[in-house]
Amino acid sequence: MAAHHLLLLLAALLPAAATADPDAVQDYCVPDAGGRGRPLELALLPSYPCRSPGNLTAADFAFAGVRAAGNFSADTGFAGVSVTPAQFPALHTLGVSFARADLSAAGGVNPPHYHPRATETALVLAGRVYAGFVDSGGRIFAKVLEKGEVMVFPRAMVHFQMNVGDEPATVYGTFNSENPGIVRIPATVFGSGISAGVLERAFGLSPAELRRLEKRFGPPKTKLSEMDD
Numbered sequence: 194m195a196a197h198h199l200l201l202l203l204a205a206l207l208p209a210a211a212t213a214d215p216d217a218v219q220d221y222c223v224p225d226a227g228g229r230g231r232p233l234e235l236a237l238l239p240s241y242p243c244r245s246p247g248n249l250t251a252a253d254f255a256f257a258g259v260r261a262a263g264n265f266s267a268d269t270g271f272a273g274v275s276v277t278p279a280q281f282p283a284l285h286t287l288g289v290s291f292a293r294a295d296l297s298a299a300g301g302v303n304p305p306h307y308h309p310r311a312t313e314t315a316l317v318l319a320g321r322v323y324a325g326f327v328d329s330g331g332r333i334f335a336k337v338l339e340k341g342e343v344m345v346f347p348r349a350m351v352h353f354q355m356n357v358g359d360e361p362a363t364v365y366g367t368f369n370s371e372n373p374g375i376v377r378i379p380a381t382v383f384g385s386g387i388s389a390g391v392l393e394r395a396f397g398l399s400p401a402e403l404r405r406l407e408k409r410f411g412p413p414k415t416k417l418s419e420m421d422d
Contacts, residue, residue, distance in 0.1 A: 222286045226241055238278055269303070272294070275375075288371060289371065296322065302356070304353060304379050308375055308376075309349050312348045315344050316342075319363040322356060324336070379406075
């Protein structure tokens with residue numbers, strides 16, 4: 194009976210352990226890609242050796258890449274700068290990453306999306322932002338956030354942000370994963386090459402309406418489906 198209980202306990206714990214970022218076994222590990230000017234590849238990080246602590250300085254643990262906004266989208270008024278260990282090597286093995294999001298005034302929006310591998314906390318640095326998420330039961334949790342307020346978006350929950358103020362807004366997001374991933378709902382649905390028949394039936398769209406949406410969100414980069422051939 195004790196062995197049976199142990200197996201049940203292991204079955205409950207192993208999935209959680211398998212899906213979390215690995216725990217660090219040392220203070221830090223700034224990866225060495227074979228040259229300070231050589232960019233890191235996120236997928237290859239575990240194979241890079243750690244740089245010697247004796248060769249590190251405070252500058253290796255500081256990052257200035259989010260001081261300014263990224264490039265704004267003309268369609269949404271959104272600009273994002275994501276920072277993972279590929280951009281900031283000192284994050285490697287620490288299990289965190291972050292992002293800066295800027296929303297232009299008068300309705301700039303970060304469209305519905307989710308992060309499959311991370312929970313996010315979003316801090317409003319400037320402006321007024323209507324933000325929220327939808328849980329797996331279809332319930333929405335949304336409110337207007339003022340400067341200095343924080344909202345949490347649980348892992349894999351669809352969430353969004355929109356500027357409802359008169360000035361540009363800035364949001365700083367942090368993630369409990371080095372590689373949180375992002376799935377953008379509009380582009381994933383209408384820009385990935387899902388069969389036209391599926392989308393027309395699922396959303397009640399006419400062929401013309403569907404073509405308009407597919408044109409806006411771009412043609413698929415790759416096509417693995419043979420439904421529309």
